[in-house]
Amino acid sequence: MMDARQKEKIASLILLLITLIIVTPVVLIFILILVRGLPALTLEFLLAMPRDGMRAGGIFPAIVGTCYLTLGTALFAIPLGILAAIYLNEYAQRNWLTRVIELAIINLAGVPSIVYGLFGLGLFVTFLQFGASILAGSLTLAIMTLPVIITATREALSAVPRSFREVSFSLGASRWQTVRHVVLPNAIPGIITGAILGLSRAAGETAPILFTVAAFYLPRLPRSVYDQAMTLPYHIYVLSTQVPNVSVKVQYGTVLVLVGMVFIMNILASWLRAKLRKRKTW
Amino acid sequence: MVKIEVKNLNVWYEKHLAVKDLNLSVHHNEILGVIGPSNSGKTSFLKTLNRMNELYPGTKTEGEVLLDGEDIFTRIDKHLLRKRVGVVFALPLPLPLSIFDNVAYGPRLHGAKKVDEIVEKALKAAAIWEEVKDRLNENAFKLSGGQQQRLCIARTLAVEPEVILYDEPCSGLDPISTLKIEEAMQELKRNYTQILVTNNVKQAARASDRTAFFLMGELIEIGETKQIFTVPHDKRTEDYITGRFG
Numbered sequence: 260m261m262d263a264r265q266k267e268k269i270a271s272l273i274l275l276l277i278t279l280i281i282v283t284p285v286v287l288i289f290i291l292i293l294v295r296g297l298p299a300l301t302l303e304f305l306l307a308m309p310r311d312g313m314r315a316g317g318i319f320p321a322i323v324g325t326c327y328l329t330l331g332t333a334l335f336a337i338p339l340g341i342l343a344a345i346y347l348n349e350y351a352q353r354n355w356l357t358r359v360i361e362l363a364i365i366n367l368a369g370v371p372s373i374v375y376g377l378f379g380l381g382l383f384v385t386f387l388q389f390g391a392s393i394l395a396g397s398l399t400l401a402i403m404t405l406p407v408i409i410t411a412t413r414e415a416l417s418a419v420p421r422s423f424r425e426v427s428f429s430l431g432a433s434r435w436q437t438v439r440h441v442v443l444p445n446a447i448p449g450i451i452t453g454a455i456l457g458l459s460r461a462a463g464e465t466a467p468i469l470f471t472v473a474a475f476y477l478p479r480l481p482r483s484v485y486d487q488a489m490t491l492p493y494h495i496y497v498l499s500t501q502v503p504n505v506s507v508k509v510q511y512g513t514v515l516v517l518v519g520m521v522f523i524m525n526i527l528a529s530w531l532r533a534k535l536r537k538r539k540t541w
Numbered sequence: 542m543v544k545i546e547v548k549n550l551n552v553w554y555e556k557h558l559a560v561k562d563l564n565l566s567v568h569h570n571e572i573l574g575v576i577g578p579s580n581s582g583k584t585s586f587l588k589t590l591n592r593m594n595e596l597y598p599g600t601k602t603e604g605e606v607l608l609d610g611e612d613i614f615t616r617i618d619k620h621l622l623r624k625r626v627g628v629v630f631a632l633p634l635p636l637p638l639s640i641f642d643n644v645a646y647g648p649r650l651h652g653a654k655k656v657d658e659i660v661e662k663a664l665k666a667a668a669i670w671e672e673v674k675d676r677l678n679e680n681a682f683k684l685s686g687g688q689q690q691r692l693c694i695a696r697t698l699a700v701e702p703e704v705i706l707y708d709e710p711c712s713g714l715d716p717i718s719t720l721k722i723e724e725a726m727q728e729l730k731r732n733y734t735q736i737l738v739t740n741n742v743k744q745a746a747r748a749s750d751r752t753a754f755f756l757m758g759e760l761i762e763i764g765e766t767k768q769i770f771t772v773p774h775d776k777r778t779e780d781y782i783t784g785r786f787g
Contacts, residue, residue, distance in 0.1 A: 352598075353598065422630070422632075422634045423634075423636055423637070424596075425593065425596065425630070425634075426630070426634050426636060426693075426696075427636070427646070428593065428596060428623065429591065429593060429623055429627065429628045429630075429697075430623065430624070430627070430646060430647035430650060430696070430697070430700055431620045431621065431622075431623040431624035431647065431650060431651065431700060432620070432647075432650050433620055436650055440646070440650075441636060445637060539637070
């Protein structure tokens with residue numbers, strides 16, 4: 260018979276092994292991308308237009324496009340998401356309507372991204388006649404990101420102790436004054452983190468932008484929100500499946516840039532959360 | 542002079558009748574002690590007086606509460622009511638702000654101009670000015686529990702209420718902090734009407750002018766504190782204050 264301590268040792272060893280197995284693919288993917296992509300990473304690659312049918316030159320327009328889209332998504336999704344979360348968490352009565360809305364948000368988070376893409380095509384591109392454009396793409400990505408931002412914001416709002424609200428009300432504050440001066444300032448760290456994570460997911464999505472904004476190749480940068488744009492995720496798809504004889508270096512270099520951008524956003528979110536948490540005193 | 546008059550007040554939480562057909566009046570500038578075991582309805586009564594009970598869904602009130610003759614449910618806006626009838630909670634609940642901003646929070650809400658003066662006056666009235674005057678920008682959570690509670694009193698005073706409700710304000714405090722708060726209350730009598738709900742019978746005996754005894758949502762007895770604690774009219778009051786139950 261083994262004693263409890265031996266069992267404990269074995270158990271923790273097994274758990275550690277399983278965890279390592281889970282992490283391994285992620286690490287391997289990273290290493291592969293780094294090794295094969297790093298040689299491509301020159302200033303020209305980042306800042307020049309593509310040449311030779313996108314087999315050479317840079318990926319500047321795709322980087323710019325992804326930045327525009329992420330920015331556009333943030334512009335729509337963050338304010339809407341925060342306001343909806345404030346309504347649901349601070350104002351809404353507990354009734355059937357609220358429950359239906361909550362259920363809808365949960366389900367919205369589970370909708371496959373290609374469905375968002377088709378929805379965006381139907382509503383923004385065709386019906387509202389925005390055409391395939393940065394505007395339509397941003398709106399589509401924003402709708403996809405909304406559930407994430409609403410959920411993260413609600414969690415952040417709920418984490419603010421109820422007693423803070425009661426104190427504010429007891430001093431004669433209205434609900435909005437309470438939200439504005441007591442609840443929001445203390446929920447901001449969680450909201451920012453959730454928003455950035457939602458955006459970083461949107462930045463890497465391909466399906467929602469496929470029909471709403473993404474361009475195969477554009478000789479110049481987009482000039483208005485009604486223009487199409489090249490984007491990194493779609494560019495990767497194009498390079499790996501649509502254009503023959505693209506060097507591995509260029510493909511992996513593009514992947515590295517996208518992963519790097521998303522990675523930087525995630526790091527930024529974690530860093531902000533840690534920094535703002537330190538300021539928290541309760 | 543009557544400051545608050547309660548007529549036939551019933552308070553429900555869902556189906557539970559927490560306050561039953563309550564009739565009592567609170568006099569100008571007195572400290573009314575409210576004692577009773579838990580679930581006696583004393584806190585529900587207190588929370589009704591500035592309509593804080595409405596923050597809990599399922600609350601229902603019936604009857605009248607008159608503040609200077611005006612019904613608080615129909616004639617006074619609830620935000621204005623809460624400004625006129627302040628509350629100090631059971632636990633010290635500073636907001637996660639500096640000491641100064643905690644006290645300034647209320648006046649700023651109501652659009653006050655000379656906040657510095659108001660804050661200093663309120664901190665002095667709550668007998669905590671000397672302890673915090675050199676550290677006004679420090680976080681309020683750095684204060685001790687007793688200091689935090691006096692800060693909360695100052696915060697309540699800063700919106701210039703007429704009535705102050707205390708909901709077991711010393712339940713988590715040591716005897717010296719408790720004494721300081723009771724002393725502050727005696728000072729405040731000049732300008733404010735105060736209602737002190739307490740689980741500590743001795744505190745009511747020390748601090749209040751009149752005392753009300755609640756049991757199972759009913760007012761059993763109200764009278765001069767001296768009378769209640771020496772010759773209570775009701776057997777149940779006597780049993781409670783002598784510690785036979787509680």
